[in-house]
Amino acid sequence: MLTISNRGQQMPPSPIRKLVPFAEAAKKKGIKVYHLNIGQPDIETPPAILDAVRHADLKVLEYSHSAGNESYRRKLVQYYKKVGIDVSYDQILITTGGSEAIMFGFFTCLNPGDEVIIPEPFYANYNGFACAAGVNVVPITSTIETGFALPPIEDFEKVITPKSKAIIICSPNNPTGYLYSRREMEALKDICIKHNLYLFSDEAYREFCYPPEDGRGAGEYVSAMHLEGLDQNVVLMDTISKRYSACGARIGALVTKNKAVYDAAMKFAQARLSPPGLAQILGEAAIDLPDNYFDAPKAEYMARRDLLVQRLNAMPGVFCPNPGGAFYAIAKLPIDDADKFCQWLLEDFSYKDQTVMLAPATGFYGTPGLGKNEVRLAYVLNLGAIDHAMDCLEKALEVYPGKTITSQVNSSSLTS
Amino acid sequence: MLTISNRGQQMPPSPIRKLVPFAEAAKKKGIKVYHLNIGQPDIETPPAILDAVRHADLKVLEYSHSAGNESYRRKLVQYYKKVGIDVSYDQILITTGGSEAIMFGFFTCLNPGDEVIIPEPFYANYNGFACAAGVNVVPITSTIETGFALPPIEDFEKVITPKSKAIIICSPNNPTGYLYSRREMEALKDICIKHNLYLFSDEAYREFCYPPEDGRGAGEYVSAMHLEGLDQNVVLMDTISKRYSACGARIGALVTKNKAVYDAAMKFAQARLSPPGLAQILGEAAIDLPDNYFDAPKAEYMARRDLLVQRLNAMPGVFCPNPGGAFYAIAKLPIDDADKFCQWLLEDFSYKDQTVMLAPATGFYGTPGLGKNEVRLAYVLNLGAIDHAMDCLEKALEVYPGKTITSQVNSSSLTS
Numbered sequence: 137m138l139t140i141s142n143r144g145q146q147m148p149p150s151p152i153r154k155l156v157p158f159a160e161a162a163k164k165k166g167i168k169v170y171h172l173n174i175g176q177p178d179i180e181t182p183p184a185i186l187d188a189v190r191h192a193d194l195k196v197l198e199y200s201h202s203a204g205n206e207s208y209r210r211k212l213v214q215y216y217k218k219v220g221i222d223v224s225y226d227q228i229l230i231t232t233g234g235s236e237a238i239m240f241g242f243f244t245c246l247n248p249g250d251e252v253i254i255p256e257p258f259y260a261n262y263n264g265f266a267c268a269a270g271v272n273v274v275p276i277t278s279t280i281e282t283g284f285a286l287p288p289i290e291d292f293e294k295v296i297t298p299k300s301k302a303i304i305i306c307s308p309n310n311p312t313g314y315l316y317s318r319r320e321m322e323a324l325k326d327i328c329i330k331h332n333l334y335l336f337s338d339e340a341y342r343e344f345c346y347p348p349e350d351g352r353g354a355g356e357y358v359s360a361m362h363l364e365g366l367d368q369n370v371v372l373m374d375t376i377s378k379r380y381s382a383c384g385a386r387i388g389a390l391v392t393k394n395k396a397v398y399d400a401a402m403k404f405a406q407a408r409l410s411p412p413g414l415a416q417i418l419g420e421a422a423i424d425l426p427d428n429y430f431d432a433p434k435a436e437y438m439a440r441r442d443l444l445v446q447r448l449n450a451m452p453g454v455f456c457p458n459p460g461g462a463f464y465a466i467a468k469l470p471i472d473d474a475d476k477f478c479q480w481l482l483e484d485f486s487y488k489d490q491t492v493m494l495a496p497a498t499g500f501y502g503t504p505g506l507g508k509n510e511v512r513l514a515y516v517l518n519l520g521a522i523d524h525a526m527d528c529l530e531k532a533l534e535v536y537p538g539k540t541i542t543s544q545v546n547s548s549s550l551t552s
Numbered sequence: 553m554l555t556i557s558n559r560g561q562q563m564p565p566s567p568i569r570k571l572v573p574f575a576e577a578a579k580k581k582g583i584k585v586y587h588l589n590i591g592q593p594d595i596e597t598p599p600a601i602l603d604a605v606r607h608a609d610l611k612v613l614e615y616s617h618s619a620g621n622e623s624y625r626r627k628l629v630q631y632y633k634k635v636g637i638d639v640s641y642d643q644i645l646i647t648t649g650g651s652e653a654i655m656f657g658f659f660t661c662l663n664p665g666d667e668v669i670i671p672e673p674f675y676a677n678y679n680g681f682a683c684a685a686g687v688n689v690v691p692i693t694s695t696i697e698t699g700f701a702l703p704p705i706e707d708f709e710k711v712i713t714p715k716s717k718a719i720i721i722c723s724p725n726n727p728t729g730y731l732y733s734r735r736e737m738e739a740l741k742d743i744c745i746k747h748n749l750y751l752f753s754d755e756a757y758r759e760f761c762y763p764p765e766d767g768r769g770a771g772e773y774v775s776a777m778h779l780e781g782l783d784q785n786v787v788l789m790d791t792i793s794k795r796y797s798a799c800g801a802r803i804g805a806l807v808t809k810n811k812a813v814y815d816a817a818m819k820f821a822q823a824r825l826s827p828p829g830l831a832q833i834l835g836e837a838a839i840d841l842p843d844n845y846f847d848a849p850k851a852e853y854m855a856r857r858d859l860l861v862q863r864l865n866a867m868p869g870v871f872c873p874n875p876g877g878a879f880y881a882i883a884k885l886p887i888d889d890a891d892k893f894c895q896w897l898l899e900d901f902s903y904k905d906q907t908v909m910l911a912p913a914t915g916f917y918g919t920p921g922l923g924k925n926e927v928r929l930a931y932v933l934n935l936g937a938i939d940h941a942m943d944c945l946e947k948a949l950e951v952y953p954g955k956t957i958t959s960q961v962n963s964s965s966l967t968s
Contacts, residue, residue: 137748233825245556270686
């Protein structure tokens with residue numbers, strides 16, 4: 137009999153996309169669905185970079201260099217310099233989205249059976265690439281009570297074995313929005329050096345760091361590449377998807393000063409010939425955007441974050457730590473089961489013919505059973521839409537059959 | 553110590569690209585290099601499909617569906633119908649080039665340690681994807697004397713083990729240009745059914761099938777999907793790279809009627825989110841090209857083939873079978889070592905300040921030692937350039953220190 141491979145069977149389906157059929161059914165019933173479930177921003181792709189593709193003088197759309205066009209890599213050197221990362225063009229490998237950078241990192245650095253340590257909750261697709269590479273994911277739990285800060289280093293020490301080869305971090309984080317402090321980054325550096333671990337640093341949301349709600353701290357972005365003495369350990373995984381709201385371009389980069397890693401990753405890059413050509417033109421043009429380009433989207437995301445977090449925390453029994461970056465937040469809800477609740481929102485609930493689509497947090501944890509009363513919200517819609525979505529959620533929590541608090545009274549009135 | 557993974561170490565470097573530094577050095581010396589070494593055609597990408605991208609009404613370059621835009625997949629159904637392949641849109645998964653289709657096939661259908669049987673010489677990057685997937689390549693030798701026809705089925709039977717899971721074919725073939733006949737395709741079908749093997753069919757060059765030089769036979773293209781009763785076994789790996797001279801687009805497709813394979817491949821597709829967005833617009837527009845679009849490039853390639861093969865066979869000690877399709881030919885040369893010769897052409901030879909870059913055939917064989925006096929020539933340059941390149945090759949064979957024939961006399965004059 138023809139069989140599917142073990143990894144093909146074990147490969148996890150996307151936890152975010154599994155609710156899509158229920159959303160489609162809701163829309164067919166005439167219900168408007170606010171999509172806070174996926175990281176697809178509504179921010180316009182800068183027209184100037186789309187125009188660069190429109191006006192490109194192309195006769196033959198040829199393969200590019202397997203590492204990407206040299207002109208693009210040389211311009212990226214300037215970009216990285218602006219964010220305090222000093223690399224040369226031959227330390228940059230252009231990839232098909234950040235996804236391929238992650239995949240190349242796994243294939244280049246880890247053997248089947250090796251372990252990668254990831255603070256959870258984490259970007260669910262790390263599971264997929266680990267499965268493809270035959271690598272085991274070892275989660276270290278961060279908690280909503282600390283706002284998803286880096287778990288204590290002792291927790292890492294406890295799980296490190298001879299099979300441990302890498303730690304993956306994502307800061308600012310998807311799905312939590314947490315931004316690692318310099319102190320936390322230094323702690324990660326120490327453990328990577330002590331145990332000879334690669335540090336895979338997913339920095340897709342670099343541009344979106346916000347001052348904390350309470351005004352304390354600077355919202356300082358610290359790249360793994362800012363850490364002195366860690367050059368050989370760091371594999372930076374980057375993408376233009378979120379930076380320029382160009383998710384569909386599929387342009388990312390693997391950046392490393394470790395020449396052996398670069399050279400091996402390059403062989404995987406050669407096998408797939410080249411990254412997308414049209415989108416490299418777009419990526420290269422993005423380096424010429426004015427320095428203040430990010431001011432507007434960043435201010436927009438911050439206003440959305442403030443509204444979202446304020447609305448969530450005003451709901452009885454809801455807790456949402458204030459995220460320091462990216463455009464995600466995880467909220468704890470007074471519900472029995474996030475998967476059931478998110479499906480119920482689409483299948484059985486509407487408020488003024490509207491509902492909201494959220495991502496159950498269970499899909500972001502590696503440890504079974506965690507995240508059952510948590511959801512991830514992506515604040516990728518405008519303020520008006522977020523407000524309407526929060527109206528829906530507020531009403532939904534009042535009537536959801538699986539709610540775990542009975543009082544409808546606002547917590548502030550309880551203490552008055 | 554930080555280490556590179558075993559597969560990262562074992563991953564073969566591109567056999568085609570390893571001569572690039574020598575070509576660059578030659579160019580720096582002022583020598584014109586005719587690139588017959590890579591399958592990058594000089595045929596213009598149809599302006600209409602580039603215009604479709606230029607005029608696309610895009611505000612946000614969003615993720616597409618992980619299987620590719622539904623509108624594109626629905627149009628591809630029409631395209632496949634025209635080439636006699638009857639599939640529905642949900643049996644088509646748009647991939648990042650044919651490369652990703654090959655990779656998804658390996659990951660979905662084969663376990664580490666499983667074996668894939670490939671008639672050699674074969675497209676060298678199959679080795680790379682096999683290495684990434686931990687799969688062992690078992691070559692079956694086809695020979696230049698038969699024009700690289702399908703080896704006898706007994707040769708397949710001899711190597712089949714319980715670990716054998718798939719056969720890969722590419723017809724018309726890269727690197728040989730051989731076009732499998734219906735009889736050969738039926739023989740492959742029989743063995744796949746008998747031994748429960750997947751048939752991975754790389755049909756990148758479908759549009760370029762030529763009548764044989766002697767006028768016998770029709771140059772009939774037979775797809776694996778034309779074979780009755782093989783639906784569950786066939787995984788078609790396709791690309792628009794060569795069809796529309798759009799190698800840099802990175803748009804391909806995995807097509808299969810085996811739902812379990814499709815569903816498992818879809819999970820790998822979800823992990824990488826979506827195929828390139830801009831290039832899907834280009835791919836979709838290509839379906840609307842007039843039916844006679846292929847007439848001109850096909851006639852052009854045929855004229856090039858005729859010139860190339862005629863020139864090669866007129867050189868003393870050279871033999872080049874006439875390829876039935878694609879835009880490659882393999883020639884046997886009177887030389888000691890193809891790798892040395894190809895490097896020597898770039899490093900130590902020029903004729904009227906020109907030389908030619910060829911691909912040593914050794915990189916296309918899985919069996920060590922084979923192909924040592926063979927080179928692959930890609931007829932991707934115009935007739936004038938091919939003629940000049942053949943002048944260079946002819947002169948080079950006269951003076952190459954490692955030549956294996958001493959007479960400069962033309963073979964036709966020997967028999968007169």
